[in-house]
Amino acid sequence: MGWSFPLSPLVTTITIVLLLCVTLQTKVVKAFPLYTQNRWIVDGNATRVKLACVNWVSHLEYMVAEGLGERPLDGIAKEIKSMGFNCVRLTWPIYLITNDSLATLTVRQSFNNLGLPQAISALQVNNPSLIDLPLIKAYQDVVKGLGDKGLMVILDNHVSKPQWCCSNDDGNGFFGDQYFDPDLWIKGLTKMATLFKGVTNVVAMSLRNELRGPRQNANDWFKYMPKGAEAVHGANPDVLVIMSGLNYDLDLSFLRKQQVKLSFSRKLVFELHWYSFSDGDSWTTENPNQVCGKVTGRVMRSAGYLLEQGYPLVLSEFGWDLRGTNQNDNSYFNCLLPLAAQLDFDWAYWTLAGSYYLREGTVGLIEVYGILTQNTTLPTTTFLLQRISAIQLPYRGPGLSEVEAHKVIFHPLTGLCISGKLEPLKLGPCSNSEGWEYTAQKVLSVKGRNSTCLQAEGEGKEAKLGNECSVWEIVSDSKLHLSSKINNASDVCLDVDSNNNIVTNACKCLSGDKTCDPASQWFKLVDSTRKST
Ligand SMILES: *[C@@H]1O[C@H](CO)[C@@H](O)[C@H](O)[C@H]1NC(C)=O
Ligand SMILES: *[C@@H]1O[C@H](CO)[C@@H](O)[C@H](O)[C@H]1NC(C)=O
Ligand SMILES: *[C@@H]1O[C@H](CO)[C@@H](O)[C@H](O)[C@H]1NC(C)=O
Ligand SMILES: *[C@@H]1O[C@H](CO)[C@@H](O)[C@H](O)[C@H]1NC(C)=O
Ligand SMILES: *[C@@H]1O[C@H](CO)[C@@H](O)[C@H](O)[C@H]1NC(C)=O
Numbered sequence: 466m467g468w469s470f471p472l473s474p475l476v477t478t479i480t481i482v483l484l485l486c487v488t489l490q491t492k493v494v495k496a497f498p499l500y501t502q503n504r505w506i507v508d509g510n511a512t513r514v515k516l517a518c519v520n521w522v523s524h525l526e527y528m529v530a531e532g533l534g535e536r537p538l539d540g541i542a543k544e545i546k547s548m549g550f551n552c553v554r555l556t557w558p559i560y561l562i563t564n565d566s567l568a569t570l571t572v573r574q575s576f577n578n579l580g581l582p583q584a585i586s587a588l589q590v591n592n593p594s595l596i597d598l599p600l601i602k603a604y605q606d607v608v609k610g611l612g613d614k615g616l617m618v619i620l621d622n623h624v625s626k627p628q629w630c631c632s633n634d635d636g637n638g639f640f641g642d643q644y645f646d647p648d649l650w651i652k653g654l655t656k657m658a659t660l661f662k663g664v665t666n667v668v669a670m671s672l673r674n675e676l677r678g679p680r681q682n683a684n685d686w687f688k689y690m691p692k693g694a695e696a697v698h699g700a701n702p703d704v705l706v707i708m709s710g711l712n713y714d715l716d717l718s719f720l721r722k723q724q725v726k727l728s729f730s731r732k733l734v735f736e737l738h739w740y741s742f743s744d745g746d747s748w749t750t751e752n753p754n755q756v757c758g759k760v761t762g763r764v765m766r767s768a769g770y771l772l773e774q775g776y777p778l779v780l781s782e783f784g785w786d787l788r789g790t791n792q793n794d795n796s797y798f799n800c801l802l803p804l805a806a807q808l809d810f811d812w813a814y815w816t817l818a819g820s821y822y823l824r825e826g827t828v829g830l831i832e833v834y835g836i837l838t839q840n841t842t843l844p845t846t847t848f849l850l851q852r853i854s855a856i857q858l859p860y861r862g863p864g865l866s867e868v869e870a871h872k873v874i875f876h877p878l879t880g881l882c883i884s885g886k887l888e889p890l891k892l893g894p895c896s897n898s899e900g901w902e903y904t905a906q907k908v909l910s911v912k913g914r915n916s917t918c919l920q921a922e923g924e925g926k927e928a929k930l931g932n933e934c935s936v937w938e939i940v941s942d943s944k945l946h947l948s949s950k951i952n953n954a955s956d957v958c959l960d961v962d963s964n965n966n967i968v969t970n971a972c973k974c975l976s977g978d979k980t981c982d983p984a985s986q987w988f989k990l991v992d993s994t995r996k997s998t
Contacts, residue, residue, distance in 0.1 A: 497665045500731040504772045517857040518552035518813035531818035532841035534587030554813040556623035559653035584822045601802040612666035623674040634933040638678030658700035672709035683719040707734045717768040736781040737768040741797035750791040757800035758942030766942035784815035785836035792893040802877035803989035822831030850923045852880030855959045860993040867996040869900040871900030875989045890967035908934040920971045941975040945987035958986045
């Protein structure tokens with residue numbers, strides 16, 4: 466899968482340092498269970514817990530977590546942890562726990578029935594203790610294996626009938642569809658919530674993935690989703706309940722007019738999905754600044770507004786084609802990261818494993834979004850890890866305010882921030898960035914240090930810290946360009962050169978032009994109260 470991206474050796478070094486920092490800083494959460502407090506998820510000490518999860522698929526026909534044939538569970542869990550995640554969204558189908566003829570199968574029998582002897586021999590090598598367990602016991606062992614490494618788990622009911630998800634007519638899309646019997650769903654949720662009662666690393670249950678299809682409507686959503694939530698809470702009051710929206714979980718706008726009524730409080734969280742293809746291929750057919758502005762607006766109107774209404778929102782599926790050749794995905798990911806950093810919401814990357822035992826008829830189908838290689842051993846690309854490490858740790862939230870509110874200047878293309886500590890000015894890990902201030906006069910200065918504001922010196926020149934403060938306007942529809950006037954004449958935009966030095970260049974395709982990629986000039990001023998390391 467090797468793909469290359471213009472990365473300097475410096476960035477590679479930074480990546481290693483940064484991954485170490487992330488590993489060291491990831492707090493082991495002790496004060497379970499979790500609650501909600503306004504838009505934040507908090508622990509028993511009212512301290513924010515940011516869910517930085519990866520999805521792990523376990524809902525396909527055989528109902529076994531992907532990749533266990535390639536590597537021992539313990540090693541996979543350790544790898545997830547070392548990549549800076551603190552949690553896994555582990556998918557499951559309702560039938561796993563309601564359909565006796567399936568639930569009583571062992572892992573071996575399940576693969577056997579599907580004609581997958583190679584999966585059996587692989588598991589025999591790497592996870593022999595799982596091979597003769599009933600499917601549900603194997604699932605429980607996976608949850609425990611994650612817990613042993615300090616990883617939290619969201620149990621995600623992905624489908625009813627085990628199969629790849631999702632299409633409008635797969636019978637799993639909405640209440641009343643062929644396989645989606647609401648009563649059976651309630652029964653399954655109840656049994657699952659009961660089974661994991663007292664398992665402290667199971668912090669949440671998402672009630673149903675991506676509601677969709679011709680039957681979907683808000684009335685039935687309000688009829689059934691609270692029932693599912695009450696069933697889960699009644700069986701296991703410790704878990705957060707997570708509700709998906711309509712239209713493949715792109716749309717939660719119907720909650721503007723009507724709120725969810727529950728008998729309990731401080732446990733309700735919403736989830737949102739957002740892929741490049743959620744907006745067709747507009748990322749390559751229109752100007753990237755204009756698309757980013759438009760799509761960000763869509764996401765805020767359809768779901769982001771819930772944060773302002775005081776609900777936590779988990780971006781529980783998003784992903785990037787890691788081959789780097791999908792231009793829609795590249796632009797989308799450059800636009801998504803700054804919003805994720807600024808809103809500082811919880812999230813789950815899609816997906817962990819680099820291949821599937823069997824998906825939609827293909828044995829060993831490759832997952833181009835997979836964080837691990839096809840053989841589940843190595844990160845597919847450390848570049849992804851560098852970029853998402855910028856959103857793994859919380860920037861702000863209750864109990865975390867360590868220093869005065871400030872900004873970090875985030876560069877999504879690299880996942881790095883303008884350090885402010887090094888001269889010449891360079892990108893570095895966001896966790897180690899200076900606190901910046903963006904004043905009413907539109908000056909960008911390092912907080913608490915005199916004569917240290919950002920100066921544009923001219924097109925093609927390095928930007929400097931000094932006392933001749935430039936005025937920086939936030940321009941373009943994406944609001945991700947920082948532009949300044951040189952000698953009252955030409956506008957320049959903040960940019961990075963090939964050595965990750967901070968420079969100013971002519972502003973790139975602020976509007977109109979569809980062919981140019983402005984992302985090297987995209988910066989986001991992110992609100993933070995986090996102490997620099
Ligand atoms: C809160 O933190 C303190 C000290 O870290 C700990 O002793 C206590 O058990 C925590 N409270 C809860 C509810 O977990
Ligand atoms: C259980 O699953 C099998 C295999 O998918 C299916 O044929 C059967 O109809 C299911 N039974 C129930 C009660 O859903
Ligand atoms: C797994 O695959 C990667 C490349 O995809 C390769 O470098 C590595 O050697 C493989 N490891 C094993 C144990 O097969
Ligand atoms: C900044 O300069 C002013 C005036 O020269 C001085 O009073 C102040 O103490 C300085 N602040 C810092 C943080 O050095
Ligand atoms: C920029 O324009 C303003 C107002 O037009 C003028 O006062 C100032 O001297 C000009 N600065 C430079 C460097 O030309």
